[in-house]
Amino acid sequence: MKKKKWKPYLFILPAFVIFSAVVVIPTVYSLYLSFFSWKGVGAKEFVGLKNYINLFTVDPVFLTALRNNLIWIVLNVVFTVSVSLLLAVALSKSFKGRVVYRAIFYIPYMLSLVVVGVIWKWMYNPNMGFINEIFDVAGLGGLKQNWLSTPKIALYCVFIAALWQGVGQPMVLFLAGLQTIPVSLTEAARIDGAGSVKAFFYITLPMLKETFVIVLATLIIAAMKVYDIIKVMTGGGPINATETLASYMYSQTFSYSNFGKGSAIASVMLLMMVFIIVPYVMYTARDE
Amino acid sequence: MSRRTKKICFYTALTLLALIWLLPVVTVFITALKSQADFYSGESLFSVPEVWKWNNFADAWVKGRLGMYMRNGLIICFMKVPLGILVESLAAFAITRLKVKMKNGIFIFFLLGMMLPHQMALIPLNRFFSQFGLINNYGGLFLVYIGFGIGYGILVMRGFMRTIPRELDEAAYIDGCAEGRLYWNIILPITKPAIATVFIIDFLNTWNEFLLQSILVTDDALRTVPNGLISFMGEYGTNYGLLNAGVLISIVPVLLVYLVFQNYFVEGMAGAVKQ
Structure with missing residues (x-):
């Protein structure tokens, strides 16, 4: 039976065309735009690396945004991971x-970050928000x-x-990972005299290696992209204190029409994420 | 510590944490029943409202246009998600079961798209869409959503399709099946569990999508819930009762999805991880 060699590629074609048009070409074009000064209309002026140099040397807001993303990564890795792991162990x-x-613990994860932002903005409301009100009730008005x-x-x-919303996903991943650890293994360790804490650190944690790779990679990538919840709760304020790369990119582009600068900020995001994305994608795609 | 005390400690700690997790939802609930006057009365958030304002829900639905936002969301989800699954499953089928060169390369190519920051595509998409009059056009929005969902869909379905035995294909070919029929009649029906997972996750992602839509849809009549709620805040900024009633209504469909499909969220997720 003779088969046409090109036929299998037809199955990939729709995905390839849409993906290229929507994701790949725009991404490449953004990189290109980042070397120009452009107001969105009129001529583009080639400025070389100037957008990037300005960001890192004379733009304090950009540096704040960058620092905030790094802080968010650390917070995510420390708190989101430990809370979700703890919950997974308890709920397993x-x-x-x-x-x-x-x-x-899981359902908040299914809510849109906009809804989560609206809920928590109200929780933090200085006049009647839950948090200040509960301090009043407890007599801790100060x-x-x-x-x-x-x-x-x-x-x-x-x-x-974000933590309230975000523990559900890693928790479920850890739960799935815990299910694959044979009970006999931890039992054997217990019989050998290991306490439950010891068994956790020497048996459970190493066995969760694969889950950790996934959880850490997803959380770091998500931390680099933080946008929705910032936009809703603070809009990047007060005085740019909560600006992130994504929110700064958005306001520079769509409020101030600095399209070249906006592209440069997005490109910095991309370049930083590549160090996580590429190894992670290789790891996911490896052939067992 | 005896077994019994240990058990009590465990339950107490877990229940305490669960109660803390429920506080925001409880707050939304008690706020949703307050009238505008309650926010200016100087009374505490925890005081019983003067009048129980059940009307907030109806007002959020009609005046706040939440009903319309939710209908838009449903339309977009039920068009985009099946279309996306078709495109993704075709590609996943080809790279798992057909003679294609550089299968892994193709997979990696699509997978990268799952993780790239959407910000990289925003400016070109926005410029291109406004140039060709595609702003406020659901067709254009579908394409963008499908493009960004392809990576995840292929990841899950490829993982599942790899586990289907090869003998099935050989038998089908011997019976004279062509690739198209092998895909549609044999592989696709077996892949149902993976399709269900993608459907649910993709449905939620599309339902909750905010960033892309905020630059591609500017007409309020076409918005979905996240962008709708935001315009809601602008219009009714000070009416927290109405806003929280809206939040509560918007949570209901998500709760239903969880209740109906809860098993998929653990097992489906595990399937996506350990392929």
């Missing part, structure tokens, strides 16, 4: 009501804050909202 035991607990308007703490307040 079988006990009454497990399904309900799992739902409570601790009341203007949470999202205080530059020093605003970013961390937004992160708490």
